[in-house]
Each structure stands twice: as C-alpha cells, then as structure tokens.
Amino acid sequence: MHHSATLNRTFFALSDPTRRSILERLAGGPATIGELAEPLGLTLNGVKKHVGILEDVDLVVTAKVGRSRECQLGPAQLQEATGWIDAYRRAWERRLDRFGAYVEERR
Amino acid sequence: MIDELRFERVIDAPPDVVFEAFTTAGGQQAFYGQDDPGWIVESECDLRVGGVWTVTFGPSRSHLYRHRHVFEVIDRPWRLVLATTEFRADGSTLDIAIEFAFEERDGKTHMTMTQSGFPTAELRDEHGRGVPNAFARLERAIHARE
Numbered sequence: 001m002h003h004s005a006t007l008n009r010t011f012f013a014l015s016d017p018t019r020r021s022i023l024e025r026l027a028g029g030p031a032t033i034g035e036l037a038e039p040l041g042l043t044l045n046g047v048k049k050h051v052g053i054l055e056d057v058d059l060v061v062t063a064k065v066g067r068s069r070e071c072q073l074g075p076a077q078l079q080e081a082t083g084w085i086d087a088y089r090r091a092w093e094r095r096l097d098r099f100g101a102y103v104e105e106r107r
Numbered sequence: 108m109i110d111e112l113r114f115e116r117v118i119d120a121p122p123d124v125v126f127e128a129f130t131t132a133g134g135q136q137a138f139y140g141q142d143d144p145g146w147i148v149e150s151e152c153d154l155r156v157g158g159v160w161t162v163t164f165g166p167s168r169s170h171l172y173r174h175r176h177v178f179e180v181i182d183r184p185w186r187l188v189l190a191t192t193e194f195r196a197d198g199s200t201l202d203i204a205i206e207f208a209f210e211e212r213d214g215k216t217h218m219t220m221t222q223s224g225f226p227t228a229e230l231r232d233e234h235g236r237g238v239p240n241a242f243a244r245l246e247r248a249i250h251a252r253e
Contacts, residue, residue, distance in 0.1 A: 092114055095138045096220060100118045102137030103128045107120055 013057045018042070019050050023059060023073065030072040032065070112222040122209040125216040126184030129207065130154050139164040139174075147171065156181055160189070176205070185209055201225075 013019055022036055037047040051071055054060035058074040118125050128134030135150040139162050147168065152160040158178050165171035173194040180188035186208050193201040204224040210217040 089112060092112070092220065092222070094141075096114050096116045096218070098140055099129065099134055099138040100116045100218070102134060103118050103120050103125055106128070106133075107124075 013053045013059055016050070016053075019054055022047070022050055022054065022071075026060065026071060026073045030070050032068040032070050034068065036071065114220040114222075116218050117212065118216045118218055120216060121214060122211050122216045123184040125218060126187075126209050129187075129209075135160070135162065141166075154178065154181065179204075 014023075018040060021040060025031055025036060025039070033044055033047050033051065036042075036051070037044050040047065042050075048069075051060055051062060055062055055074075060071050061074050062069050062071045064070075120128075129138070130152065132150060132152075135152060136148050139148045139150065140146060143166060145167060147163070147165055149163045150160070151162075152158075154160070156178055160176040160178065162174045162176075163171050164174075175192045175194070176189040177191075178187065179190055180186060186206065189205045189207075191203050191205050193203070195201065202224070203222050206219075206221045206223075208217075208219040208221075210219070
C-alpha cells in the first residue's frame with residue numbers, strides 16, 4: 001500500500017515536463033533555486049513548488065547553503081545510475097574474459 | 108558521465124589467431140555467450156567494410172537483446188572499428204563506436220576494446236548520473252496509465 005502510494009506520487013512528480021527539466025539540469029550537477037528558475041523562466045516560488053514535489057519523493061534533495069537553497073538529485077537516482085554504469089562495464093568485461101578463454105582453450 | 112570506456116586483455120595467442128576467432132562464429136558465440144543453461148546467442152556476420160554483424164543474445168526467447176555492428180574499418184589482424192547500436196530490453200537504443208586493437212606482444216595479443224561516442228547529453232540525463240532510462244520508462248508508464 002505504502003509502496004504503491006509512493007509510486008503514484010513519483011509518477012505524478014515526473015509527469016510534469018518542468019520537473020523533468022529540473023531533473024535534467026540537476027543531472028549535470030547541483031543548482032540553487034535561483035539557478036534553476038532562470039533558464040526555465042519561472043519565479044523562485046514556482047521552482048520551489050516543483051522542487052518540493054520532487055523532494056517529497058526523494059528525486060531531489062535540498063540543503064540550505066548560505067542564503068540559497070541548493071538542490072541535487074536524490075540518492076536513489078544516483079544509486080540507480082551508478083548501478084547502470086557498473087552493470088554495463090561488467091557485461092563487456094565478461095565478454096572479453098569469455099572470448100580470451102575461448103581463444104586460449106582452442107590452442 | 109562517460110566519455111570513453113577502455114577494456115584490455117592479454118590473450119595467449121598471436122594477433123592473427125585472435126582476430127580470426129573474433130571475426131568468426133565460435134569466437135563471437137564466446138564473446139556474447141554465458142554459462143547459464145538455455146542462454147541464446149545468434150550471430151550473423153558479414154565481414155567487410157559496410158557489412159553488418161548482428162548478434163541476438165539473452166536468457167530466453169522472450170528476453171533477447173540485440174547488438175548491431177557495422178564494420179567501418181577492417182585492418183586484419185590489427186584493428187576493427189565498429190559503429191554499434193545496442194537495442195535494450197526496455198525498447199531504448201544506444202549508439203556507440205567500438206574500436207578493437209590487436210597488438211602483438213611477445214607472441215601474445217594485447218587486445219584493447221575502446222568504446223566512445225556516447226551520446227553524452229542523453230547518457231548524462233538518462234544513464235550517466237541522473238535517471239537511467241527513467242524518462243523513457245516513465246513516459247511509457249504514464250501513457251499506459253492514461
């Protein structure tokens with residue numbers, strides 16, 4: 001029940017193109033609310049609202065830095081991404097291992 | 108974000124043997140094979156510049172991956188350059204360049220595989236740091252719910 005509710009909220013959070021743009025921007029590194037607002041042509045309050053929705057489902061985390069609020073991708077997302085690269089690399093490593101073993105066994 | 112991935116192996120056989128194995132069925136089956144029972148590998152290779160090497164592989168008929176390689180450079184037995192498209196299980200594709208180098212070292216082969224040309228923006232956004240395939244999956248999931 002809880003899982004399903006979270007999933008629904010995550011789908012809702014991601015269904016908005018502005019929020020996806022925010023995630024795309026944050027994929028390149030952390031940004032303050034102001035830095036997010038400018039290229040999107042949004043007010044600070046508008047961005048805060050979107051970031052709040054993303055933060056609610058752990059897609060984004062925020063922290064107060066001086067007078068600004070800095071946003072970055074949530075830990076779950078980074079974990080997923082790291083996992084993807086690791087799996088990709090491992091798959092190709094295994095291919096070379098198997099191929100090398102095949103050639104050497106044939107000799 | 109990935110710019111280039113490089114893999115290296117020393118194989119105890121001269122480059123002409125390694126090259127020959129890599130460009131024929133047995134070696135290609137080994138490259139894409141797995142020890143899992145029932146694992147499928149089907150490879151069709153037209154070894155010429157502009158020719159296509161297609162490999163379909165996976166644990167079962169209902170769960171297959173496909174790699175399509177186009178030979179851009181064939182410098183037997185030293186070098187192969189491929190334009191590769193990975194067709195992923197989630198329906199997305201990934202286009203990369205793969206270069207294989209077969210260098211002789213004391214009668215053995217130093218084999219290098221270099222992957223480059225990752226679509227950096229896409230990878231950054233979908234795979235590299237952010238949301239692996241999430242946007243594509245999300246779009247489908249949202250449409251499915253509509």
